[in-house]
Amino acid sequence: MTNWRGLALAVLAALALAEMARLAYPRVRDLVFPPEATSAALGYQVAVANGCFACHGPAGLGGVHNPGSKEGEVPAFTEQTQMMYVKNTDEIREYIQDGAPKRRRTDPDYRVQRNKAGLRMPAYGEQIKGAELENLVAYLRATSGQILPDEKLAARGAELAAELDCFSCHAPMGTGGVPNPGSFKGYIPGFWGGDYDELVLNDDELREWIAEGHLDRIEHHPVGGIYFERQRIKMPASGDYVSADDVAALAAYVKWLHAGAWKPLLQ
Numbered sequence: 001m002t003n004w005r006g007l008a009l010a011v012l013a014a015l016a017l018a019e020m021a022r023l024a025y026p027r028v029r030d031l032v033f034p035p036e037a038t039s040a041a042l043g044y045q046v047a048v049a050n051g052c053f054a055c056h057g058p059a060g061l062g063g064v065h066n067p068g069s070k071e072g073e074v075p076a077f078t079e080q081t082q083m084m085y086v087k088n089t090d091e092i093r094e095y096i097q098d099g100a101p102k103r104r105r106t107d108p109d110y111r112v113q114r115n116k117a118g119l120r121m122p123a124y125g126e127q128i129k130g131a132e133l134e135n136l137v138a139y140l141r142a143t144s145g146q147i148l149p150d151e152k153l154a155a156r157g158a159e160l161a162a163e164l165d166c167f168s169c170h171a172p173m174g175t176g177g178v179p180n181p182g183s184f185k186g187y188i189p190g191f192w193g194g195d196y197d198e199l200v201l202n203d204d205e206l207r208e209w210i211a212e213g214h215l216d217r218i219e220h221h222p223v224g225g226i227y228f229e230r231q232r233i234k235m236p237a238s239g240d241y242v243s244a245d246d247v248a249a250l251a252a253y254v255k256w257l258h259a260g261a262w263k264p265l266l267q
Helices: 002-032 039-049 052-056 089-098 108-116 130-143 152-163 166-170 194-199 203-212 224-230 244-259
Strands: none
Touching: 039 052, 039 130, 089 130, 152 166, 152 244, 203 244
16 A cells, blocks of 8 residues: 555656746746747837837728728838838837927818828827837837848748748747747747747758648758748748749848848838
8 A cells, every 4th residue: 555655646746846946937938948039029019018009900901990090090001001101210209208209290271181180190209219219119110111132032932921821920020929839939030130040051951841841851850850840830841832943042032031131222
């Protein structure tokens, strides 16, 4: 009887330790392999914390009715809508901090239109400043559709990325951070920083990721393969749907994003 009792206690202790390890794993993982947060991903969190999406729609996609306004709804952040409202990046900052750029605030016609609208852009000058302001600007620029490559192959890749909805998983302009339960770091990696450097060692690996949706080096790794299999969201094999030339175009665009040498239409 004593042996059975001891065995039961040992099993319970092992289960308790296993549960403690499971609960502690995310914290330990984040200490050993800290999650990468790009400026735009941090800007998304600033937008969430300050209620931006209540008026601009989920993820800034728009569609929120605004009675009395000239447009009839609150403008989105996406699909180059920003081009209609701002002339440069400084005006994005003015919209956030002052509710509108100075050139519009001093325009009598604009003030009349603004006063008619049911929903009006608040001034966040006291709440959003410093690093939070710059991160939110980075997020807005990433969602704007106004940062496009000049090089022909990469520009074609940008069109394909939009058609294939690549940014639904990798976030606007590949900023990353979309949750992915079961994955190694708990989120879908972006194209901007160190996560990319660990996952893509050369052009061949980049094309393999895009065309095949996996990488042999990681899929067959004794540790990496476990997380690759258990992650809930898996990379699709785009090579099944697009040509080899299109895969090359997508690779060129991803490399352009990673390089960070953007030439935005906003100056």
